[in-house]
Every structure is written in structure tokens, then in C-alpha cells.
Amino acid sequence: MAETALTTEQIIEAAEDVLRRFGPAKATVVDVARALGVSHGTVYRHFPSKAALRAAVTRRWLDRAHAALPAIATGSQSPDRRLRLWLEALYGAKKRKALDDPELFATYSVLAAESGSVLDEHLTTLESQLAVIIAEGQDDGIFARDGDPLTLAQIVFQATARFHDPVYAPLWSAPAADRDFAALVGLVLRGLAAR
Amino acid sequence: MAETALTTEQIIEAAEDVLRRFGPAKATVVDVARALGVSHGTVYRHFPSKAALRAAVTRRWLDRAHAALPAIATGSQSPDRRLRLWLEALYGAKKRKALDDPELFATYSVLAAESGSVLDEHLTTLESQLAVIIAEGQDDGIFARDGDPLTLAQIVFQATARFHDPVYAPLWSAPAADRDFAALVGLVLRGLAAR
Numbered sequence: 001m002a003e004t005a006l007t008t009e010q011i012i013e014a015a016e017d018v019l020r021r022f023g024p025a026k027a028t029v030v031d032v033a034r035a036l037g038v039s040h041g042t043v044y045r046h047f048p049s050k051a052a053l054r055a056a057v058t059r060r061w062l063d064r065a066h067a068a069l070p071a072i073a074t075g076s077q078s079p080d081r082r083l084r085l086w087l088e089a090l091y092g093a094k095k096r097k098a099l100d101d102p103e104l105f106a107t108y109s110v111l112a113a114e115s116g117s118v119l120d121e122h123l124t125t126l127e128s129q130l131a132v133i134i135a136e137g138q139d140d141g142i143f144a145r146d147g148d149p150l151t152l153a154q155i156v157f158q159a160t161a162r163f164h165d166p167v168y169a170p171l172w173s174a175p176a177a178d179r180d181f182a183a184l185v186g187l188v189l190r191g192l193a194a195r
Numbered sequence: 196m197a198e199t200a201l202t203t204e205q206i207i208e209a210a211e212d213v214l215r216r217f218g219p220a221k222a223t224v225v226d227v228a229r230a231l232g233v234s235h236g237t238v239y240r241h242f243p244s245k246a247a248l249r250a251a252v253t254r255r256w257l258d259r260a261h262a263a264l265p266a267i268a269t270g271s272q273s274p275d276r277r278l279r280l281w282l283e284a285l286y287g288a289k290k291r292k293a294l295d296d297p298e299l300f301a302t303y304s305v306l307a308a309e310s311g312s313v314l315d316e317h318l319t320t321l322e323s324q325l326a327v328i329i330a331e332g333q334d335d336g337i338f339a340r341d342g343d344p345l346t347l348a349q350i351v352f353q354a355t356a357r358f359h360d361p362v363y364a365p366l367w368s369a370p371a372a373d374r375d376f377a378a379l380v381g382l383v384l385r386g387l388a389a390r
Contacts, residue, residue, distance in 0.1 A: 144385075147378075151378065152378075152382075154375065155375065155378045155379050155382050156382070158357045158375060158379055159354040159355075159357075159379055159382060159383070160354075161356055161357050162353045162354075162356050167362050180349065180350065180353060183342075183346065183347075183350045184350050184353055184354055186386075187347075187350050187351070187354060187383065187386035187387070188354070188382065188386060189386075190339075190385070190386040190387075190388075190390075191381075191382035191383060191384075191385040191386030192382070192385075193385075195385075195390070
């Protein structure tokens, strides 16, 4: 591949492919350069370190995995309905990925845990989406008005960790998982509701 | 030590001490026998396998760690107050152990995960205690009556996982952890409340 034509996006794609094939423990920048037919120096001109490249792969994966969420957060349904749909979409996306390809899901869970700041940024984005829904529910009088929307969003996110934190992925295929998820969302919605 | 005087309890204590000193990866039944001055055959007369001995150590640790909980569950305070106290006692006990001696806490977390049935039994006991509180709250009209107490107990347990599941132990020393815990318990109590 002509080095002049190489884009950042192409490097991220190649790195993603290398991580899939070799796993996070073995994949190297040299593997990525080899896959692209360039020197590792060329890769380093786009990414200052292996960690920076892996962080970019992680960011892209997380954004893509949860692409449907922003539209749900700002949708036209009632805030309580939207909150449920948003949590269902998050759990659904994670569950599908974890069950369809457990190995790849584990790879990305390792990458996400490794790129702490990318993960923090992603979680902040998700919590902000939840906060938008909660703030609108408070404005509409559907949700109780006592409580800062962002703090409540963080609490809702923590309360539902069992259905989005990758450490619990092995439990998502349990027969009762979906029933438990629905009951937990019900409890959370009643907890937020205006009295 | 005279072999005739050796009790099951003494073997569990010695095993606990060996696990503390050598860690779960290295501790063996021979180490336990050596600490007691007996042959490993003597230990095997009390416990059919190394796994059975480790399960007994884990059971004792879990029971001791949460010794205060049953009395809270059946106490004389109002069910909503009791639910809060019970969750606080669970989080408090885990947090103290995790922060005071992270290495020992990690050892026991490994043992608990390894002894799946002991852990399941322990979690069932904890959920039953929660269910007692919730059932009384329903009888008193403090909690909404729609919902089976044991199912609700499981949901409450799942909703508060961030403050009792050992995988989250590193987060319990964060400045906002106690504030988040209080807010989460508030959300759960509002979710259970009669409307």
C-alpha cells in the first residue's frame, strides 16, 4: 500500500483485524504494519504508541456498539418509555455481542479495561444520555424532581451494572436473565417516578 | 498434635491460616497437614478432597463476615429502615475487609468464586434475609404489594451489586462511593415503596 494514501481510519481497521486474529496479549504494532504493508514507523506517525492505537480501536468499537443509543435518548417517546428502551438497547447490544462471539467480546473487554480514559469518556457519554432522559422526565412531571439528573443517571447506571458490565456477561445467557432485567428496570422506574 | 484430638474445626482453622500465608494458588493439603503435625491422610479423613476443605474454609469465612445480618433482618425497626441498615451492614463489612487487607480479601474472593455451590448457598441465604424484610414491608403496607418478596429480594441484590460484589472492591475507596451507595439505596427504597 502506498504510504501517502494511508489514513488513520485504515490503520485502526487493520489494528482491529490484528487484535481479532492474535488477541490482545499477542497483537503488536509490527503485526499491524505488516498487515498494511508499511513499516512500523509509518504506524507510529499516526499513533504515538501502541497504547494510543489500541485506545483508538477501543473508542471506535464502543461508539459503534452503542450507535443506536443517542437517538433513543432524544426520541419522541415519553421519558419513562425512553429510559426503558435505552436500557434495553444497551443490554441487548452487549448481550448479542457477548453471546455471538464471546472471544471477541472478551478481547474488547480487556481493551476497554486497559484504556481507562477511553472507557471513562464512553461511560460519561452514556450517563449524559441517561441524564437527558431523566431531566425531561422531571420537566414533564413523570419523574420526581428531587435529585440532580446527572447524579440520578449515574445511580441508574450503577443499579443496572449487572446488565451492561462485561464482568457479568456469563450470566446474560441464564434462563432468568431477561426476566430479572425487566424486573430491575421496573424497580428503577418506580424509584424515579413522581409520587 | 495427637490425631485423636483433631477436630474438623481445627483443620479448617489451619487451612485458613495456610491459605493466608501461601495464597490460594500455592496452598496444599500437605501444607495444612504439616501445620497440624499430622499426615495428609488424617486431613482426608475429615475432608474427601482439597476442594471440600477449601469450600469449608470459604463457608466459614462468609458466615463470619456477615454474622451481623440475620439479626438486622429480623430486628424491630421498620422494614424500610431495616432494609437500609441491612444493605449498609453488607457494604460496610465488605468494604472494611477489602480496604483493611486487600490481599486476604482477594484470596477469599478467589475461593468463593471457586466454590460455586458454597457461594450460591450463601447468596440464597442473604436473599432470603432480604425477602423477610420485604415481605414484612408489604404486610405493613410500607412497600408495594405487587411482587413476590423473594423475586424482589433478588432484584434488590442485583441492583446493589456494585456495593457487595468483590469485582467492584477497587471502587469502594473512591471519594464518591459512600454517597453513591446512599443514593442507590434511596432509589431502591423508592422503587419498593407503596404508592
